[in-house]
Amino acid sequence: MIEIEKEVSPPRRALLVGVETGREGRWEIEDSLNELAQLAQTAGLETVGREIFKRLRPHPATYIGTGSAKGLADRCREAGVTEIIFSDDLSPAQLRNLEDASGVEVRDRTELILVIFARRARTREAKLQVELARLEYLLPRLGGAWRHLSRQKGGMMGTRDAGEKQIELDRRLARDRIHSLKKEMERVRRQRSAQRKLRRQTGIPVISIIGYTNSGKSTLLNALTAAEVRAEDRLFATLDPVTRQVELPSGRKVLFSDTVGFIRNLPHHLIDAFRSTLEEAAEADLLLEVLDISHPRVRERKTVVEEVLRELGADRTEMIVALNKIDREPDPYRVREAAGRIEESIPISARSGENLDLLLAEIDRKLSSGRRNFRLLIPQSRPDLVAALHRDGRVGKIDYHLKDVYLEVLIEPRALGDSRSYILEK
Ligand SMILES: Nc1nc2c(ncn2[C@@H]2O[C@H](COP(=O)(O)OP(=O)(O)OP(=O)(O)O)[C@@H](O)[C@H]2O)c(=O)[nH]1
């Protein structure tokens, strides 16, 4: 059968491997290994060492070169390593060759992220998405296990054929499953888009909290709404979207939604599989990006977020940036510098609650900027419309007549809904 559930169970000792091509700086490789170590920890692995190899171009068979692969094998034996994690993506052949050379399991970063997602998925939708992503990742890699088998029985007539046949069978099964998962995801996508439409009709604006993983999105949602979303010092603590209602200072009600975080080089299989979740985030009325200002690579992370948004077609949605974790940043100059450089940004601490009032006021202002004054004459038979105008707009004047209600309201045109038919011309 196809091995979908290749879980990591502790204690397992990992060696992290990065390759420096000379095109990136020393810093960059250190950073990506730091992030890889965090991913490994999240997956329940103990990191026992790091190796950085220098290579201008990846070696087609072993990525790091044959000599280095031998060195790596020695290092694994010395340190009692049970698996090697590569910071770059490896081809199926490179994976196999490196496993042969080292005698331990080899994974690349994409697979590690997939393992974490699989562990974190709680809802049926998230589980479907993860399964789809993993199968798509595994499909070209099917065959490794059978290669071992045919070699063990080497020389026996026909086993090679039997192995090949089994690979073909596995591939077909995987493809069938991918097909049915895709169909199911399409259904989920349609459902979500129908729900979004309904929500639009209620006129309550949706604000999506987005940002790099571990930047503090869930902590912020918790601070704003007393929601109890799991927030922890791990990568991808949140996979399933959570939405909560909040009242802004003006009395306007909005929905905040918190969802899966972004990461540098987000594996493509995951972007595709999580499209319905990510689209939900991207189609908000307003994006609230949370940036961890205490992280040394703030700029790069902001760029990553922008790239993912572009990919989702959401790069033109209005955005406010929360520069989070100011309680942890000892250098006030750095915060001021970032606030000056990044448009529409507000320094906050989701943990201490500092400046959350400013953030809410800014969101209020941003949402109100599209408001206009309307004069309306609503029939008494439609108290629902009058209630909606009170909820979504600011009612300046109201007069009850025999059959109608006269109102002057400051409201966004798109929030008018059915009231649109009762606008009084000048
Ligand atoms: N010092 C400090 N820590 C914070 C702040 N906000 C969040 N954190 C911590 O940062 C870590 C990550 O917070 P989360 O809210 O889980 O981050 P997230 O963006 O939801 O992360 P994912 O769901 O994994 O993408 C947790 O340990 C939080 O306690 C803050 O303002 N100050």
Ligand SMILES: [Mg+2]
């Ligand atoms: Mg979270």
